[in-house]
Amino acid sequence: MDEEILFHLRQDGRLTNVELARRVGLTPPPCLRRVKRLEETGVITGYRAVIDPEATGRGMDVLVNVEIYAQDRKTIEEFEAAIAAHDEVVELRRMYGSPHYFVRVAVADNAAYESFLMDKLTGHPAVLRLESQLTMKKIKAEG
Secondary structure (H helix, E strand, C coil): CHHHHHHHHHHCCCCCHHHHHHHHCCCHHHHHHHHHHHHHCCCCCCCCCCCCCHHHCCCEEEEEEEEECCCCHHHHHHHHHHHHCCCCEEEEEECCCCCCEEEEEEECCHHHHHHHHHHHHCCCCCEEEEEEEECCCCCCCCC
């Protein structure tokens, strides 16, 4: 039953409890209890709006593989904090092996990406190597 609730909330996080209960075949009170339990146990971590990047001037999606010079804790923490602080960075992952980081950047166009790359990413002292991949077409993405 919880999986069914999660399925419907993934599709539309704004469902009313009454509508969610109807879709999963429960009455509203037990459905609400299940949702609250899923929230309290950390299965549901939040609700958010999905924004169209084109509508906000961030239609160009670039995936960047980053390798850094040092592997000491201080350098790693400083690099991660600096890169995560940029508005253009919509996803930042530390990877096992190479590349060390996967960064997803959303910008308006090539000029905006070049500016981000030159002013904010390439200029960071920990960066050893970068490889950018421009998205041709997004086939599937959650949230």
